[in-house]
Structure formats: C-alpha cells, structure tokens
Amino acid sequence: MYINIVAGGPTAFIPPLGNFNIPGSLWIGVDRGTAVLLDNGIKPDAAFGDFDSVTKKELAEFETSIPDLKKYKPEKDETDMELALSWAIRQNPESIAIFGATGGRIDHFLANIHLLEKYATEGKSCEISLIDCSNYVSVKKPGAYHVEKESGKKYISFLPGSLDVSGLTLRGFKYPLENKYVPRGSTLCVSNELIDETGTFSFSEGILIVIRSND
Template identity: 55%
Template structure:
C-alpha cells in the first residue's frame, strides 16, 4: 500500500479538491463527518471511522449503505476518531498518509492533530496535514530536499522539540548554517526558496515544516 488519504470532519471550505490527490495503490478513509464529505465528492471510502455523532440520521444511513469497512465507536473513548483512523492507517504500512479536514473549527482538535504527526515519526511514515492554504509535516534529523511549489511559496520551520541543533537552510531567501533554535522560536517563520529546489538539515531535535500560500 503506497498511500492512504484520510478525510476528517473539518469545514468543507478549507478542504481542497480531493480528486487531485488520488493515486494508484491508495485507500480513502473517512472520519466521522469526513465520510460524508468523501461521498459528496463522489469518492467511496474504503474504510470509515468514528462515533458519527456529528451527522444526521439520513447521512448515517448513506454511510452505512456505501462504506464497505465501517468502524463505529462509542462517543466516550480515550482516542479521537482521527487518532483511531490514523493508528489503523499506520498499521497498513503505507509510504505516505495525507490527512484533510483537520483545520478550522475547534482549536483543541487542531492542536491535537498537529501532535498526531509524531505518530508518523514513531512509525517512520510520512504524514502530511493538508488544507487549501497549508501543508504541514514533521521531520527528524538528517538532510531533506524540498521542491519549489509556486502555489505554496512560503516555508516555515517550527521546533517541535525543546531544541533543534545545527539547522541549515540551503537555497532559501534567508539561509542558515548550523543554527541552534529552541522551542517557541519564530526565527524560521516565512522563508522562501530562491531556486527550483533546496535542502534543510539538522543534527538533533524534531522540526515541523509548514508550506503556505499568502
């Protein structure tokens, strides 16, 4: 399995056109109301997770009729619906997981979703959180190549660990070399590539990269 796309129940106006993210050897997964979003987009989810407490009876019947793999949970549980779906997705060992419908609405859910990126670090699986304006991903030490994207020209690096050691940015408008940054630093907000590709590297810590439109 090369790719799994997960659609959660965030505001529809922040979810990009999903069909452009379709690929060979991939699965679509709906999370709670995100399953309705998939069906409305003409995409039949391979799996669906949630307590489905945020949908109407009509929408629930629609899901039960269409979704072949339906996982229903009690509303009172120790994990969010998205975490349950993400854990299942990681168990399938894909090369990439892309998650939509995770921004807008409740800030606590969004902050929790950001932290779920760490599960990809633990499993050595690339996870991207995607909306119309942003792509968010988490990285461990090493050298990483990044391609220029004119649709998302702004690139920010935010420390997720207490310290990030020897951060180096090459091919950027504001380059860095062996820089030490700490949790809470805004030094690396809103940078840009000046060439078709660039690299970023660091020796210790965890970094969140955000690619954004204006």
C-alpha cells in the first residue's frame, strides 16, 4: 500500500498528482490540501486538520464527500501534518509521499523536515519523502543504499540532520567519499552528481537528509 499526503503549500510547487495515482494508493488531505486534491479530481480517503485555511463552503463539501474527516481545534500540540503522518504510519504502508509541504512558509517546511527526522530516528521502516516539482527529499538512518541516475534530478545532496554523520561513503559519484565524518552544518556534500548509472551511499552513525534536485 502507498499513501500520498497533500498539504496546503503553494500549488505552483506541486507536481501533477495524477502521475502518482497508482492503483491501491490512499490519498490524504491536510487542511487546504484537501481542496487541492478535489481540484485535481482525486477524492481523499481521509482528511486531517483544523481547516482554518478553507472557506465554510469548502468545509461543508469536505464533510459531505469525504468518509473519514478528522477535524481538530486550532489550539493543539501537533501540526495538522503531524496528525496525518502519524495516522499514515500506523497503516503500515510501503511508502509515504508528501506533497504541498515545501515552498511558502519556511517554518512549515522545516517542521516537516523535522517530522521526517523524527520517524527515521524512531526506526520506522517505510520510506517517507517530500516531493515537489524540483526536489525529492528523504531522511535516512544508518545503513547502505542504492541510487539510480534520473535525468530530471541531476543533483544529489547529502546533509547531516539533527546528528553528525560518521562513516559516509559515496561510490559512483563525481565527488566520492570514503568513511568520512560529516558534522552538522557542513556543506561538503551539496550538489554532488552520479557519474555512473547507479551508485551507492552508506554511513554508520547519524541522520542523513538526502535531496535530489533539478535546476
């Protein structure tokens, strides 16, 4: 099972959602992202939020058309995205893709990156990614990973997250590394590129934010 979550970030950053609407996918709306889904002809399987960014007319439409609408008070400890993501993880999907979570408000974007780090450190097994028109962001815990060249995502950056990274090894890249210590705040691994059709990266300790980007 695949779960796609759509938040209410600027629609200019959201790629065509139909490209990700594979059979068996669940679609989840987060606050205004619910309207984005409906505008794209996709009926959400569930929706989460305080819905303070939608009109009364839109909310009424959500209440009549969405079978699992979870409405919360604006005064709460979790963001709408955290509530939706926590629910999605409990469904034990193979992967979770998040759209509408970049661009616009930087505080929301950073909070979403922190959520990916949180679930990576908790050892959640499913792949969670933030996707927009130019970027694919994921957070990795220690291990070895295989990566393939993509024509639309030329650049690959590796940034330490909340923890320093030890033992970072990059093979098949323009700028290879071997067992390198990369502290938080380092820009050593920004804008790398694959020189082979496939490559690998691995590390032994820390949290690694991996970003695939185009210009």
